[in-house]
Amino acid sequence: MKPIQLKILISAIVIIVGVVLIRLFLFENRADQSGTIYLTITGENEEIVYEGELEFIEGDSFYDVLDRHFELTCATATYQPDEGCNYTFNSILYQGKVILGIKNDDFELMTNWSDTFLSFYYMENGEKKLATVGPSRLAFEDQDEILIHYENAWE
Amino acid sequence: MSITQKAIKDVALIAICSAILFVQQLALSVLPNIQFSTLLVVLYAKVLGFRRTSLIITIHVITYNVLSPFGSVIPTYLPFMYAAWMLIPIFLSTVFKKVDSAFGLAVIGFFFGFVYGWMFIPAAVFLTDAPFLAYLVMDIPFEIMMALSNFITIYWLFEPLKKVLSEQLARYEHKQKNGDSI
Numbered sequence: 154m155k156p157i158q159l160k161i162l163i164s165a166i167v168i169i170v171g172v173v174l175i176r177l178f179l180f181e182n183r184a185d186q187s188g189t190i191y192l193t194i195t196g197e198n199e200e201i202v203y204e205g206e207l208e209f210i211e212g213d214s215f216y217d218v219l220d221r222h223f224e225l226t227c228a229t230a231t232y233q234p235d236e237g238c239n240y241t242f243n244s245i246l247y248q249g250k251v252i253l254g255i256k257n258d259d260f261e262l263m264t265n266w267s268d269t270f271l272s273f274y275y276m277e278n279g280e281k282k283l284a285t286v287g288p289s290r291l292a293f294e295d296q297d298e299i300l301i302h303y304e305n306a307w308e
Numbered sequence: 309m310s311i312t313q314k315a316i317k318d319v320a321l322i323a324i325c326s327a328i329l330f331v332q333q334l335a336l337s338v339l340p341n342i343q344f345s346t347l348l349v350v351l352y353a354k355v356l357g358f359r360r361t362s363l364i365i366t367i368h369v370i371t372y373n374v375l376s377p378f379g380s381v382i383p384t385y386l387p388f389m390y391a392a393w394m395l396i397p398i399f400l401s402t403v404f405k406k407v408d409s410a411f412g413l414a415v416i417g418f419f420f421g422f423v424y425g426w427m428f429i430p431a432a433v434f435l436t437d438a439p440f441l442a443y444l445v446m447d448i449p450f451e452i453m454m455a456l457s458n459f460i461t462i463y464w465l466f467e468p469l470k471k472v473l474s475e476q477l478a479r480y481e482h483k484q485k486n487g488d489s490i
Contacts, residue, residue, distance in 0.1 A: 160463065160464070163411075163463070164459075164460055164463060164464070167418075167456060167459050167460070168456060168460070171452050171453070171455070171456040174452050175449045175452050175453065178445075178448055178449045178452075179449060244339075244340065247340065282439075282442075283439050283442040284442075285442050285445045285446045286446075
């Protein structure tokens, strides 16, 4: 095998292994059955602004569940508010929606991404466990408890 | 050639190399962790030596944080960012001094992609209270991307760039010895 062919082969193997590994960390999490999740949303001062059960159906992502029950404001590519939630991040490492704001008739939370943002937690036996992915890829099952918290980056 | 003239030429060389490092990182910053920074720092460390590379890294870290249109790095991260980049000239001047092949350096660059990410963990966990496990897991895809980028760029571009830079440096140093201007 010529050196250049070996070089191409090694490069191709490294790229393929890398892409496969990245895909392992970026798989989609959609519900494989219908069910309900228990959602809590807390505001700037950790006050509970929403508590309740949300129903989901087979094939839903966590974003779909929120979108069905609340009015969402997503982020554009430059993290500006997108009330229609038309923009979806679709680069190699950033995929899915970024939610900047969430509201219903009783409450409204709006963040600006630079100073404030919404974080997602799993509640396990009363303990908060920070999710490692965003709402489009957040894994969930029937009866899971999830917390959405308004965070200030400087506190 | 006087020591002052030599120093001025060294300053110019360091400034040009810093500018190249800064501009490419800025131009590629829309792509997550895809950049030529590791390739260039490895190249500088191998061709220009530890002292010049350290100065280039110092300038790069400061200018990137002051001038980046994407916003500066959180100040608490700065020493960790500087220490992470300094690992390359430190290791290439000591334990990996004898590694000169593009493949060997590409492998080092691959692992540096992960080490670079881990260098920010103390700042994230102890200074900004980010949860360790969540931070570690969230950063893995970015580390893999940087590792891939480092491996491919060093593997393919180190040799040709080293040849060009070494030739230019030889001409520059030859003229320095003869007292000519560049």
